[in-house]
Structure formats: structure tokens, C-alpha cells
Amino acid sequence: NFRCRSAFKLLEIDDKFRVLQPGYSVVDCGAAPGAWSQVAVQRVNSAGTDQESPHGTVIGIDLLHIPPLDGAHFLSSHDVTDPATHAKLRELLPRGRAHVILSDMAPNASGFRDMDHERLITMCLSLIDLADKVLQPRGSLLCKYWDGGLTHHLQEKLESVFGSVRTIKPDASRKDSAERFFLAQLYRKPEPSQSL
Ligand code: SAM
Numbered sequence: 001n002f003r004c005r006s007a008f009k010l011l012e013i014d015d016k017f018r019v020l021q022p023g024y025s026v027v028d029c030g031a032a033p034g035a036w037s038q039v040a041v042q043r044v045n046s047a048g049t050d051q052e053s054p055h056g057t058v059i060g061i062d063l064l065h066i067p068p069l070d071g072a073h074f075l076s077s078h079d080v081t082d083p084a085t086h087a088k089l090r091e092l093l094p095r096g097r098a099h100v101i102l103s104d105m106a107p108n109a110s111g112f113r114d115m116d117h118e119r120l121i122t123m124c125l126s127l128i129d130l131a132d133k134v135l136q137p138r139g140s141l142l143c144k145y146w147d148g149g150l151t152h153h154l155q156e157k158l159e160s161v162f163g164s165v166r167t168i169k170p171d172a173s174r175k176d177s178a179e180r181f182f183l184a185q186l187y188r189k190p191e192p193s194q195s196l
Contacts, residue, residue, distance in 0.1 A: 004132060006104055007171040009181075010142075011039055016144075017183060019140050020044050025052025025090060025098045027134065029080045029127065029143075030061030030105030037072045038171055040102065047071030061085060075127075076132065081126040086133040088140055097136045103143040111135035117148030117178065124154050124182075131187060139187040146178040160185045 002008075013161070014020050020043035024077030024170060025160055028037045037060040041047050044056025047070045058072040066074040078085045090096040109120040124143050141162070145154060158165045173179045 002035045003033040003039055007035035007039050009035050009170045010102070010104075012170045012172050012182060013142065013168055013181065013183065014039065014043060019142060019185075020098055020182070021056075021099075022050065023056050024100055025057040025093050026058045026059070026060060026102060027093070027098045027130070028060040029101065029103035029130070030062055031074065032062035032064040032066045034059075034060065034066050034069050034072070034074075036102055036104050037066070037069055037074075041069065043168050047072075057092075057094055059089060059098075061089075066163045078120065080130065081123065086130055089130075089134050091133060095172035096134065097139075098134045099136055099139050101131060101135055101139070102142075103128060103141075104161050109192075113178070114148060117146045118150060120144075120146050120152050121148070121150040125157060128157055131161065132190065133186050137187060137189060138185075141184040141187070143184075144179060148178065149152075151180075155182065158182055161190055162187055 022045040024044040026040045030036050030060050040058045045053045046053045046056040046058045060066055061075045061078045061080050065076045109116050124145050162184035165184045168181040
């Protein structure tokens with residue numbers, strides 16, 4: 001029983017690409033009401049349901065309240081783009097590192113397609129800062145975006161710090177929506193900037 005149908009998109013993507021493994025640490029951005037976190041808890045075994053497999057960690061973040069879930073630690077009323085949230089994440093994650101960052105974040109839709117697209121791309125770009133703070137080398141980032149004129153800009157930014165970036169349109173995502181996902185894998189931490 002999932003809290004939201006969005007769970008089926010993550011299940012579909014994870015069945016195909018095996019992003020979530022038992023024992024992994026996961027940060028779920030824009031987690032309310034918690035369906036993606038439910039999937040993550042199962043896949044990384046963070047509730048310890050499978051005694052034989054390693055136990056992972058799931059931390060969910062949202063501006064809204066996220067109802068409690070066994071196996072997950074939730075930061076309700078937190079902004080993913082706020083550096084104070086990044087600092088808190090580092091304290092909560094084992095060794096301060098995540099194997100996977102998930103983001104199903106979305107702004108409240110204005111109904112103006114270009115404006116919504118641009119706002120969501122800006123939010124996705126902030127995930128690259130989050131990755132710099134908490135993502136393990138060779139880690140993965142899965143993020144939702146709405147397709148539009150700035151898509152290539154986000155893709156280029158992701159390609160500058162990830163070894164592999166693919167575009168995904170899950171069957172569970174409505175055909176007529178602009179919704180897409182980037183799965184960026186093989187993170188390499190950027191060199192400290194040389195700027196003066
Ligand atoms: N993946 C969730 C699930 O399966 O239950 C559904 C997520 S919903 C589509 C998008 C969420 O992103 C909303 O709950 C919204 O509050 C959250 N959000 C938007 N901007 C955010 C921000 N800056 N920081 C944290 N959460 C944000």
C-alpha cells in the first residue's frame with residue numbers, strides 16, 4: 001500500500017536500473033507524502049525487514065509535513081536548497097555520505113509551462129550543490145524535471161560531474177505530460193575551484 005501513485009514510477013525505474021541496493025544510504029528530496037521513501041525503505045532494507053541483507057538508511061526532506069514511516073528519518077518543514085539542510089544531512093547520514101539522491105521535487109505549478117519548467121530546472125540545479133556536499137564518489141542522482149528550453153543546460157551540468165546521464169520517461173508517467181527524469185550515475189566530485 002503506497003501513499004501515492006508516484007511510487008510506481010520509482011519502482012519501474014529501479015527495476016530497470018537497480019539504483020537502490022540493500023545497505024545503501026538514500027536522500028529523498030521532496031518526499032511528502034512519502035511514497036518514494038516507502039519504495040526506498042524496501043529496496044535498501046532500512047527497516048531491517050531482511051535480516052540477511054545489509055541495512056540501509058533513508059532520509060526524506062520536504063517543505064511539508066511527512067507522516068512517519070518505519071525505516072525512514074524525515075526532515076519535515078525543511079528546504080532542500082537551504083545549506084542548513086545540507087549540514088543536517090551530513091550529520092544524519094552514515095559517514096556523512098549518501099549513495100543515492102532521489103528527487104521528485106516540484107514547485108507549485110503556476111500553469112505557465114515555461115515558468116514552471118524554469119523553476120523546476122533551478123531546483124534540479126541546486127541538487128548538484130547537494131551532491132557536492134553529501135554524494136559518494138560513483139554515487140547516483142535521479143531527478144524529475146519538466147522538459148523545456150533549459151533541459152539541455154541541466155543535462156550539461158549533470159554531465160560535467162557524472163560519468164553517465166540518461167533521460168527516462170517511465171510508462172507510469174502520463175504520456176501527455178512534460179515530466180521526465182534524469183538518471184545521473186558515476187559521480188565524480190569536481191576539483192576545488194581554481195578561481196581567485
Ligand atoms: N515523491 C513523493 C511521494 O512519492 O510521495 C511526492 C513528491 S511531490 C510530487 C513534490 C514535493 O516536493 C511536494 O511535497 C513539495 O512540498 C516538495 N518540494 C518542493 N520544493 C521543495 C523544496 N525546496 N524543499 C523541499 N521540498 C520541496
